[in-house]
Amino acid sequence: MAETTRREFMLGEGSGTGSGSQNLHVGMGPAHPAMHGIIRITTELDGETIVKADVEIGYLHRAFEKDCEEGGYNNAIPYTDRLNYVSPLINNFGYCAAIEKLLGIDVTERCKYIRVIMSEISRICDHLTCIGASAMELGAFTVFLYMIKAREFLWELVEDVTGARLTISYGRVGGVKADLPDGFSAKTTKAFKETREVLDEVHRLLTGNRIFLDRMVGLGALSREETIAYAITGPLLRAVGVPYDVRRAQPYDVYDRLQFEIPTQKDGDNFARYLVRMAEMEQSMRIVEQALARIPGGAINVDAAGRPIDPAAYVDLGKQGKTEGLLLVPITLSPNLQGQQRAALERVNVHDKRVVLPSKETTYGSIEGLMNHFMLIMEGSGIRPPLGEAYAAVEGANGELGFYVVSDGTDRPYRVRCRPPCLPPMAALSRMIEGGMVDRGAPRVSRGAPSVGGCGGPCRGPPRRPMSSHARVPSAAHAGLASPAQVTFSPAQLAEVRRLQGLYPEPRAALLPVLHMAQDTFGYVSLEVEEYVAGLFALSPAHVHEVVTFYTLYFQTPKGRHVVAVCHNLSCHLAGARAIIEHLEARLGVTVGETTDDGRVTLQSVECLCACEHAPMMQVDDRYALDLTPEKVDRILERLR
Numbered sequence: 001m002a003e004t005t006r007r008e009f010m011l012g013e014g015s016g017t018g019s020g021s022q023n024l025h026v027g028m029g030p031a032h033p034a035m036h037g038i039i040r041i042t043t044e045l046d047g048e049t050i051v052k053a054d055v056e057i058g059y060l061h062r063a064f065e066k067d068c069e070e071g072g073y074n075n076a077i078p079y080t081d082r083l084n085y086v087s088p089l090i091n092n093f094g095y096c097a098a099i100e101k102l103l104g105i106d107v108t109e110r111c112k113y114i115r116v117i118m119s120e121i122s123r124i125c126d127h128l129t130c131i132g133a134s135a136m137e138l139g140a141f142t143v144f145l146y147m148i149k150a151r152e153f154l155w156e157l158v159e160d161v162t163g164a165r166l167t168i169s170y171g172r173v174g175g176v177k178a179d180l181p182d183g184f185s186a187k188t189t190k191a192f193k194e195t196r197e198v199l200d201e202v203h204r205l206l207t208g209n210r211i212f213l214d215r216m217v218g219l220g221a222l223s224r225e226e227t228i229a230y231a232i233t234g235p236l237l238r239a240v241g242v243p244y245d246v247r248r249a250q251p252y253d254v255y256d257r258l259q260f261e262i263p264t265q266k267d268g269d270n271f272a273r274y275l276v277r278m279a280e281m282e283q284s285m286r287i288v289e290q291a292l293a294r295i296p297g298g299a300i301n302v303d304a305a306g307r308p309i310d311p312a313a314y315v316d317l318g319k320q321g322k323t324e325g326l327l328l329v330p331i332t333l334s335p336n337l338q339g340q341q342r343a344a345l346e347r348v349n350v351h352d353k354r355v356v357l358p359s360k361e362t363t364y365g366s367i368e369g370l371m372n373h374f375m376l377i378m379e380g381s382g383i384r385p386p387l388g389e390a391y392a393a394v395e396g397a398n399g400e401l402g403f404y405v406v407s408d409g410t411d412r413p414y415r416v417r418c419r420p421p422c423l424p425p426m427a428a429l430s431r432m433i434e435g436g437m438v439d440r441g442a443p444r445v446s447r448g449a450p451s452v453g454g455c456g457g458p459c460r461g462p463p464r465r466p467m468s469s470h471a472r473v474p475s476a477a478h479a480g481l482a483s484p485a486q487v488t489f490s491p492a493q494l495a496e497v498r499r500l501q502g503l504y505p506e507p508r509a510a511l512l513p514v515l516h517m518a519q520d521t522f523g524y525v526s527l528e529v530e531e532y533v534a535g536l537f538a539l540s541p542a543h544v545h546e547v548v549t550f551y552t553l554y555f556q557t558p559k560g561r562h563v564v565a566v567c568h569n570l571s572c573h574l575a576g577a578r579a580i581i582e583h584l585e586a587r588l589g590v591t592v593g594e595t596t597d598d599g600r601v602t603l604q605s606v607e608c609l610c611a612c613e614h615a616p617m618m619q620v621d622d623r624y625a626l627d628l629t630p631e632k633v634d635r636i637l638e639r640l641r
Contacts, residue, residue: 023051024512026438027610030059039426040610041433047500047509048437053430057423068416072382073099073173074357076416081167083418086129087122087397089158092171094394097252098403099173099383101390107302111175112253113295118170119394120284120291121158124195125151126397127277134274135206138215143205150198153191160184173383174356175301185292192285199281206274216271220432223268232424234399235276240268246395258290301356382411389415396421437509486522487532493517497536508537511547515554524555552606560595560602562640566618569608575615576628581605583630587637601640 029040038060044052064083068076080095081088093115100107107115132147155165160181162170170177206212222230224240237244243262247255263279265272357376362369376382385407393402399421406415489497496517500510514536518529525548527541534544548554555563564584568577581592584603588596595602611617614626625636 045438047504047512049504049509050433050436050438053433055426055429057426065416065418069413072377072411073413074376074382077171078169081169085166087126088168089118089122089170090394090396090401092169093119094392094401095403096171096173097392097394098390098405099385101392102385102388102405102407105174105302107175108299109296110298111300113291114176114180114300116253116255117288117291118161120288121154123284123397124281125154127281131274131277138212140206140212143202146198146202150195153194157188157191160187172301172356179300188288188292199278213271216274217269219270219436221267221269222428222432227268230424230428232428234421235273235280236425238262238264239272239276241266246393246400250393252394258287260287384409384411398422487528508539511537515548519554524558560599562600562621563602563604564618564620565604565606567609568605571612572615572617577616580616580628580633583633
């Protein structure tokens with residue numbers, strides 16, 4: 001076969017695993033409700049069982065580390081917001097802690113308490129989102145609404161303090177953007193009361209729910225040894241009984257002065273992870289309540305020497321000529337550094353000794369504040385930590401979040417490395433979902449917590465796009481379809497059904513291949529076919545109908561001898577999918593959702609076929625046609641007889 005033909009029909013039917021059976025290869029993501037654009041999972045299905053799963057990461061890669069190295073130390077703070085938009089404050093403070101470690105400074109007591117308070121509120125928001133979205137994907141939409149309501153109570157607190165709800169950029173090297181507003185403690189008490197009421201209701205709805213337990217207990221489990229080997233931290237590690245928490249193991253800010261417990265479970269499955277997160281929210285509220293009761297007064301920002309500084313007082317010192325001794329800080333240089341570079345780096349100029357960006361009010365309200373801001377942002381100026389390296393870790397909502405920063409003495413980081421809490425669970429995701437049912441993948445993806453707010457979605461096939469109500473259908477005569485009275489398998493097919501059912505611990509796991517067999521035999525899956533198949537599995541017709549309507553691979557109306565499905569998702573759309581569809585409609589004389597009069601071709605458009613790198617593309621029966629052009633489409637149609 002010529003090279004162009006091989007590229008047009010790239011994907012085969014799958015690998016056989018037994019006499020007469022073939023595994024089904026299904027790609028899920030990145031443009032898929034389960035993946036949120038983050039990952040792609042290529043699965044091999046034997047019936048409804050996931051035999052193999054290949055997790056491909058990197059779809060949300062945005063060169064975070066390189067962006068941090070191209071700007072000043074303060075410029076990277078907005079980038080940290082985007083690492084996890086549901087709990088961005090923890091990201092802000094973790095990065096700032098690494099820079100402060102490089103500078104050798106310690107923030108004020110009040111700043112430490114503020115960081116703890118805002119971090120724990122962010123942690124609760126993250127857990128609410130994760131559990132709510134996971135419950136929704138399992139059918140408990142009411143729980144999702146309750147959790148989002150509770151999150152709204154807390155986001156109002158965040159907005160009161162920071163001025164924003166998402167992508168907040170509240171952290172500052174050496175402090176925070178703003179102090180807690182008046183009345184914040186009372187508002188927090190009220191919000192926590194309402195949040196606890198929601199959590200009590202969710203416990204009643206989920207924790208003892210038989211359906212929820214069936215979809216969570218024993219699923220996606222990892223052993224203690226496997227979890228440690230994958231370097232997994234956070235709720236997933238604590239769900240196997242390991243009480244590791246950065247706040248307790250390597251205390252930072254004022255966590256060592258506060259009383260809280262580290263919730264753990266032993267089973268390591270999805271239900272254990274759910275219980276850990278539910279318990280952690282109560283502990284986070286407990287931490288915030290203690291911090292609000294103990295928070296001292298005073299400054300919220302420091303200078304480069306770690307001394308609290310008041311901007312107005314510094315201006316007065318400048319007027320008196322008393323700031324000269326604060327301008328230069330000697331540093332230790334490498335003995336191998338010589339020449340002009342050594343002379344340039346021998347002393348680090350941090351200008352007015354402030355490392356914290358001034359507030360907007362100060363910047364736009366006084367010439368001193370404007371100059372301060374200008375000198376911290378201007379190219380070649382800004383914070384200049386001494387030569388060195390530092391690593392700072394904080395406990396993110398999903399595990400240990402660390403930042404490793406290397407300084408070469410200039411105003412830009414030489415190297416920035418982020419230790420994301422989401423990467424190890426993604427490495428273990430294949431292990432968690434292989435061997436399970438495809439419809440049980442939802443909580444496993446969400447409990448793995450990809451970094452998009454800490455939640456995933458359902459592990460399911462592409463969304464079904466039903467044929468239009470005005471679709472033309474071929475007659476049974478030219479389509480070779482069976483009438484309802486003919487809905488019965490041959491003895492050989494019945495034997496194959498029994499063989500497939502015997503391959504699984506649960507016979508109903510063979511429902512997918514049997515439905516494919518029925519569709520191949522009768523042309524499509526009618527209501528009569530659904531009832532017949534339901535009888536073979538001792539299931540209700542409604543159960544079979546749920547499966548048929550769930551997957552786009554099954555047709556409920558007669559189809560042509562060949563099915564042409566054009567992907568119209570973003571990549572294909574931008575690459576010209578609309579023109580390909582219009583060309584097919586003109587050549588075939590039908591519109592999307594219709595079948596040609598001779599019963600030869602049914603034309604469809606689908607949401608995503610997971611071959612974005614070869615857009616525009618389409619699926620012809622069980623094979624992919626890639627890198628389409630009108631001429632290539634014409635050649636393919638000529639072969640469809």
